[in-house]
Amino acid sequence: MYKPANTRGVLTAVLSGLLVWQPGCSFLAVVPPPVRHEEPPPLVPQATAPCTRRMAAPVLDTVGAAGVGGFGLLLTGIGFLARSSDTNAVQPSWDPAPDHTGANAAITLGVGALVLAAVTAASAAYGYHTVHECRSLYPLPPRVPRSRNRWLPQPPRANAPATP
Numbered sequence: 472m473y474k475p476a477n478t479r480g481v482l483t484a485v486l487s488g489l490l491v492w493q494p495g496c497s498f499l500a501v502v503p504p505p506v507r508h509e510e511p512p513p514l515v516p517q518a519t520a521p522c523t524r525r526m527a528a529p530v531l532d533t534v535g536a537a538g539v540g541g542f543g544l545l546l547t548g549i550g551f552l553a554r555s556s557d558t559n560a561v562q563p564s565w566d567p568a569p570d571h572t573g574a575n576a577a578i579t580l581g582v583g584a585l586v587l588a589a590v591t592a593a594s595a596a597y598g599y600h601t602v603h604e605c606r607s608l609y610p611l612p613p614r615v616p617r618s619r620n621r622w623l624p625q626p627p628r629a630n631a632p633a634t635p
Contacts, residue, residue: 478576485580495591496528496535497598504605522605529598536591543584550577 504522554574 478572481576485583495594496531497594497601500528501598501601503601504608520605520609522609523602524605524609524611526599526602529595529602532591532595532598536588536595539584539591540588543581543588545581546577546584547581550574550579550581553577 501523502521551574554571
């Protein structure tokens with residue numbers, strides 16, 4: 472005898488797995504600048520800045536929102552396509568109402584993924600805004616050019632005499 476799977480349990484497991492996978496890095500990891508009224512020092516090393524100046528968390532949120540959003544759009548489209556094809560299919564005479572359980576599950580998962588993508592995109596926007604605010608208060612020090620590799624021979628200088 473055929474027994475259908477517990478759809479609510481499957482949906483809960485999949486959505487909680489998605490929430491664990493993509494929590495919104497910027498909401499958790501980006502530290503906003505402190506509220507001050509005095510002028511901050513002009514150049515502060517990365518380790519001593521009181522706020523986050525790296526873009527890693529917002530970029531991860533952007534990639535995650537795009538991936539989860541694309542997955543949600545794909546699932547929702549598959550669900551609606553399956554639902555419309557089930558409606559047009561020839562139904563047996565003893566079952567006049569089509570069964571849309573699989574299509575409804577795909578639509579529900581797709582909409583849940585789209586909501587998760589919206590939360591992750593909001594986290595990315597918060598992260599970009601906070602990092603920009605921190606970088607405007609505490610600018611990054613200029614990069615010092617690296618010295619040439621000491622194991623390679625130095626090129627001859629234009630004014631130096633050639634050595635025999």
